[in-house]
Amino acid sequence: MKKDIILAGVGGQGILSIATVIGVAAVNLGLHLKQAEVHGMSQRGGDVQSHLRLSDKEVMSDLIPFGKADMIISVEPMESLRYLPYLSKEGWIIANSKPFINFSNYPPIENVINEIKAQHHNVVLDADKIARESGSLRSANMVILGAASPFLDIAFENLEESIRFIFGKKGEDIVNVNLKALNAGRDFAVDVVK
Amino acid sequence: MQKLVLLGDEAIAQAAIDAGISGIYAYPGTPSTEITEYVQHSKEAKQKGIRSNWSSNEKTAYESALGMSYTGKRTMVCMKHVGLNVAADAFVNSAITGANGGMIVVAADDPSMHSSQNEQDSRILSKFAFIPVLEPVNQQEVYDMVHYGFDISEKYKIPVMLRITTRLAHSRAGVQRKDSREQNEISLPKNLTQFVLLPAIARKQYKVLLEKQVPLEAESETSGFNKYFEGENKKLGIIASGIGYNYLMENYVDSKCSHPVLKISQYPLPHKLIQKIAKECDELLILEEGFPLIEEMLKGYLNVGLKIQGRLSGEVPRDGELNPNIVARSLGLTDTIGNPIPSLVTPRPPSLCAGCPHIDSYLDLNAVLAEYTPGRVFADIGCYTLGALPPYNSVNSCVDMGASITMAKGASDAGLRPAVAVIGDSTFTHSGITGLLDCVNDKTPVTIFILDNATTGMTGGQTSAAMGRLEDIVKGLGVEEEHINILNPMRRYHEENMKVIQDELNYEGVSVIIPRRECIQTIGKHKKEAKAKEEAK
């Protein structure tokens, strides 16, 4: 088993909590893991990415080679496209359709979405809307993770377990909101892929 | 023992706690900040009484650590690569005094300048100082090397450098812990002149340092961190240092590398191992995450002898960090790449947060300076450096921490009027105070903005050393009270602030203006903490 995942977004959007949920699940399954994060300057509203690598063998490089990523998971539409050179020809792109606009010349959103849909394997969803419907806008991350879950090679129950573990300290309500968001995201993706 | 998933930085911190340090000293700087933060937040460290507050700068941090080592206790000091420049005087001389209790200096380099003004390689400074270096390739080796580093530091009585780079500092992986060690008791150096670098003593001590290089090199041959892997294809041998080794091996996850490989993770360089690979192979490829240090040493100035490929000969790019693809190309392996980035994708550079107090400070300053020709604002390093970019275009320099005040002084001495300096509160206490004293002593006409956002914003909101005492410090240095102004950087005070700034620009002497309003990010954090405290009651 080998999964190389690029997580993408804008500084402050919290892509790292997606990485943590997958990471905890992977460690519980006894997989090897490396996860390179971006700290520092670019966290000030700049583009951020994380390379998450899971494998049943030892992982060597902290960075995913170009053209080898199995998946791009992005909480922002345009940011998902920034990492296309990393994506393998058979890779999946899972992206939020809701743009994060913190500069003046953001390209027309329809064009951005069309570019994502032009990629061979893609799931595009309005995670913000789905998250709001599941109880909290803040769990848009978990909606995106849910939408990525059918392609992760990690059993859904393991992801749920990892959410319970991570958010457990914050109380039952927070756990349930996140689980609901995760499920809603998965349901969306399963429908699309059908 | 317990297995943890840790950032490289966190693995250093956990190892230092487990290896029995009594104190850690640091000034924040990407990518080293998380080491000290981990110790600050560790319950274990608190129980063990490990001191961990931030120091004012890297030099004060380094010297404090050296003082702790003097007493026989173990200690660690951490900094980003450019921080080592600030601490360089102490660093170089501490090799000559030697250590007593185990001392590790962590230098976190930033090749490709993700968050830095240069990509200098700390291995070069360590060679200059004759200080041994450990250069781990993964989080487990990070952890193990900290333990080993304290051992050799105490055995050979010398500070040891642990050199990491951004990708290891900020990447997570599993780490197996070892049993923890007790802290050392106080036990002063046997020779109480060891740390007295009077010329007569320093000459002796320097010879001692040079002699230590022999057993230190022997350690590099035998410790196991430098490792020789046999290979049958001897047309090319590969020397890979630090995480260059990972990028090499990434190309051989599904096959075996047929070339002999020498992994280098410990310096001084192991002569015998290098001789072995040089003798066995027709050519060498050198992969280094940083400057071509090994390459240059092996090649020599005349480059006669064995053909050596690397950053100098062009097989590997001359600058920037490595990655698996660069290494694949240097080996002539098939390169891989996905689809190109669509042209509509726009750069998203970092920017000041909405509501940041620096924005109002720059709007005030810009409005007053609009009357003058541009190019008279010397800035410094911090979030406020982003004022160099549009839409502000407010500042004209950013060189090294503290350089704003002193460069404005030099420009003013040359006749530039008005000359303005802009410096953050943390940068001011790091390196601005002495420059201000120079201005006071010369009565230099400069207007100095100390942007007081009550935190060290750029590196994530660490405590700032002067907290609320800036005006006292400035006054203590001799700035006249009537030329110390505190402003509230808010839109509604714009006119008022402009008037103060204009008056001070006209003053033929030292003026200090302190715009004071808390960083938006830390306000949020502090509110959350207060709420959590309230809820816990």
Ligand SMILES: Cc1ncc(C[n+]2csc(CCOP(=O)(O)OP(=O)(O)O)c2C)c(N)n1
């Ligand atoms: C010698 C050195 N040490 C550390 C750093 C990392 N660094 C850059 S800016 C900064 C903090 C700046 O804080 P402050 O001056 O208060 O400005 P703010 O970011 O809060 O606006 C630090 C620690 C550096 N660039 N150089």
Ligand code: SF4
């Ligand atoms: S972190 Fe604070 S100081 Fe830095 S840009 Fe944001 S608000 Fe301003």
